[in-house]
Amino acid sequence: MQSGFKKGHSTTTALVKVSDDLRKAIDQKKLSILVLLDFSKAFDRVQHKLLLAKLKSLGFSDSVVKWFEAYLSGRLQRVLSGDSFVSDWMALLAGVPQGSVLGPLLFSLYVNDLPSYLLHCNYHMYADDLQIYFSFPLSDIVNASELVNIDLANIVKYSAKHNLILNIDKTYPIIIGSNNYMNMIKSLQLPSILLDGVVVPFQSNVVDLGVTFDSTLCWNRHGINVINRVFGTLAQARRNFCYLPQHIRLKIVQSLIFPIFDYCSVLFSVMLFDTALKVQRAQNACLRFVSGVKRSDHITPAYFENNILKIADRRKLSIASLTWKIHKYKTPMYLFESYTCMSNVHSRSNRFTHQTMLTPRHRTEKFANSFLTNSCRLWNEIGIGNYSTIKQLKTTYFYILITNYNGTI
16 A cells, blocks of 8 residues: 555555545445644654664565665765855764655655554555545444544554654544535534644645545535646746747647646546536636637637547546556556456356456445446446557547547537
8 A cells, every 4th residue: 555656556546546445435324534644854764773674674685784774874964054154064874865766665665564553544655645544434433533543643653663753733634424424523523633642623625645635525625726726827828828839839738737637637527517617617728728719619629629638538538548557567456456357256257258347336426436436437338458558548549539529519
């Protein structure tokens, strides 16, 4: 469950795992407590002696451990303040070199045993970002909070032993559940979440690896943030509209604005209708900037002319691409293991069962629009497993989607 600095892993795969687990809990009529934890200057606080001991316990040979000892030791630092003050040189006894290839890997090995301190909660890590979450029935909310507090206390103990400091001001707990359950707990006196003896208040929205989670996973706040960022960037580009040819305007939009739409877009299949409409209108504004189409004219032909997919179709293509990579490389394993082929379920198979994915059962719209459910539907719909390369999949599916725009008003 460590997604940082690993091939085939990313913030997207980490958030897919966490959000799908939370959606599944909603589908099972449960609430979830999600706590985001932040370590202050984590990479600078890695104790060299403890790191070397951990490397040895992980099976590194004596010669390799000595090599790492030589790599880490003998480093000095000093402070410069203006032109008048220069401190003495001091030896560095902690920290991994920033900006190095080995730094993130060494830190991951240093905290690799942190999950062993978690007795009750599920967790996911991205480098020094840690998120823990626990799902429970509404009637068990007091006991659930106590169990979360036990794990938080264990994390505090682990941090003290490993020279790490938890930033209480950047620790954000949130309760996530269905609209009905969230309305019900508004009248309840919620139990406190404690970190090192300090009460940490529940939030209505939290930012997790750049994505804003709200209490019902409707992604409304995230959609508003995306719209604000898009129009902020677009406003700056519009100042030079008269001096930029169309192909340069297109490059500006594709390189500076579309990544804002696309970041972790596979999560947002369920978004409030008004917010989703505003996000699409923001993309329409980008196309009007590129093509010079007036607000009174239809914008869909401009999408076809510039070979650009609308938001919903871009999301489908992203889901299809990520699904193909997960099955091709069997990574991340925590996502690959979530799928079930029909051939593993039915004893009577035919030539199609090994190519068919079993779509998870669902009773709520939240889980029906999870990444897992959507990817299984797409797998069966367009035959993702039949494509030998990711380029072939993207080209073919893009053509299918963009063709629907031809002649559309």
